[in-house]
Amino acid sequence: MRHDKAAMVIDLARGMAASAEGLTLNEMAGQLRVGRRTAERMRDAVLMLFPQVEEVSDPPTKRWRIRGGLSAFEQAPTATEMLELTKAAAGLRGAGEAGRAAALEGLERKVKAAMRSTTLNRLAPDLEALVRAETIAVQAGPRPSADEAVLAEIRGAVLAGRPLGFIYSRPGAEARSRSVAPCGIMFGRANYLVAADRESGRIQTFRLDRMTSVEAGDGVAAPPADFDLAAFASQSFGIYQDEIEEVVLRIAPEGAAEARGWRWHPTQTIEGQADGSVVVRFRASGMRELAWHLFSWGEQVTIEAPQRLKAVMASELAAAGRALERAQS
Structure with missing residues (x-):
């Protein structure tokens, strides 16, 4: 088997191990960017190399997964992958996103801690050289704010389907108490909560740095059933939502x-x-x-x-x- 095919087999095995419900053949083809027939051959190769693969019935199709994960050898990251993780954390910290940067830095430490010492020693010189050779250009613009406590409260409300209350202040306007059904968060030049007003049902955006006293409430407040955050975000050239x-x-x-x-x-x-x-x-x-x-x-x-x-x-x-x-x- 050629080197690129071997890499595809390992990549597919990682995908099976990373999915709790497993992958269908169509999902395998999409992950590998190949046709269905090629995906079938790659799946058969994974079955041969990884006998722990499970076949899961999911009518009208089937799924395949690897429970228990893969070995450290099969999961060792490359210098380029670690570099991108380091750069992403540095970029967030440079933009003033200390909380989100800390989350990525914690992930980086966990990945390194899980690596064998021989692999880490081999990787370290290349990673150090690449970190010195690449940086992220700082662009002019507002410094977004994403307070860790605010993010945690919003994410908790989203996961639990609970209402979110807060005080919202805008320049030149009186601060108002708001109660919304949180739909998600948009990160960008400024960070915004996307939420449905509990009285009108209208989808609105709220800048996180203008929100105080943020607290999840009691009861149920789920976003509209047909709401799609990605589709909502793509309607606007930037963040502001008005007439299309x-x-x-x-x-x-x-x-x-x-x-x-x-x-x-x-x-x-x-x-x-x-x-x-x-x-x-x-x-x-x-x-x-x-x-x-x-x-x-x-x-x-x-x-x-x-x-x-x-x-x-x-x-x-x-x-x-x-x-x-x-x-x-």
């Missing part, structure tokens, strides 16, 4: 290559034009955040739609012009 609109942007020929490699939005389409420009289309809300982003494209971008985005851009440009005039006076 058809966005059409034309990128000049000199910026076309960069625009083709840019991830604008999950719903994007990019069309080449005869003059070398490209037209980017997507459906999204959050026109203000989109306008802020379009500043970075300068004269290379023309807003063709919607009209509201043009108005927001004009307003932001006017505000920037007034600020410059004050600075020059």
